[in-house]
Amino acid sequence: MVTGTAGRAQAAGGAEADTKLEAELRRLAGTVPDPELPVLTLEELGVIRGVRLLGPGSVEVRLTPTYTGCPAIEAMTSDIEQVLHDHGMTTVSVVKVLAPAWSTDDISAEGRRKLAEFGIAPPRHHAADEPVPLTLSVRCPHCGSTETELLSRFSSTACKALRRCVSCREPFDHFKEL
Template sequence: MVTTTPLEEELRLLAGSVPDPELPVLTLQELGVLRSVEVLGPGRVEVELTPTYTGCPAIGTMVADIEQVLHDHGIPDVSVRTVLAPAWSTDDISAEGRRKLAEFGIAPPRPGGPAGPVALSLAIRCPHCGSTDTELLSRFSSTACKALRRCASCREPFDHFKEL
């Protein structure tokens, strides 16, 4: 997208304000999955969306929700395309998104993605008590994008949005 019209800006804000179906504390904009909103013609808009994980089952609901919010804004013809490249990364989650995740009880992903031993050595902070003394229980949790951990200080289990 080389230039963005004011209408496209407005529609992007609208589409970006849609909450994530599985993590409603985050908007799609904060999750970083909304790639572009383009007006193709009068009443005709194309949205590009990228999945967090290839098999993310929430993508269908995201598409329907985006269509709905744009329909409600008077755009009759909305097509939402799913794009894979460039691949989504947890680094695409905004700072505000990370803050909200922690507030919601989910440890946010560490910056820099999963590559290399450096990221792995950084401590993951318990979102409940703030302790960095936490241990991995399972690499996979309630959804593919989360790992299950336990805090050694307050003993509470918690989800960690794992680096991708």
């Protein structure tokens, strides 16, 4: 009886420690900066789908790409591996998951604020069943004007569109809705 209880308590204590460690590893993986938009962390970008301990010193991180062909995913993978190795994990496996598909709605409020501060207009929230929203105005991250126009649906990286402010004439990137 006594041993049983102690055993259960120990197991529960172990599980609790594991959960705590998983949370800590997730936090660490989440602090990795996006290689293309270093003002954002992976947590703010919303691409980390889960962190799971597979055994002592062995962890699996589930990562979702913003775009199917996003080349940054390889740099993200090696950066996550590095951070978790530094935290004592000997085996880090980063698994790419596609479903459910990432959406710009997964970018946190803090992430949106940082994007605007960095000079990139943050994505608007999605209207349901509207794959390419074009009607709502995008605010210029430089002067705040809503008088802006689309120059190209595609820009320096897969996730951005190129716009121009009609008021201050500055071109700027817009994190386009996906």
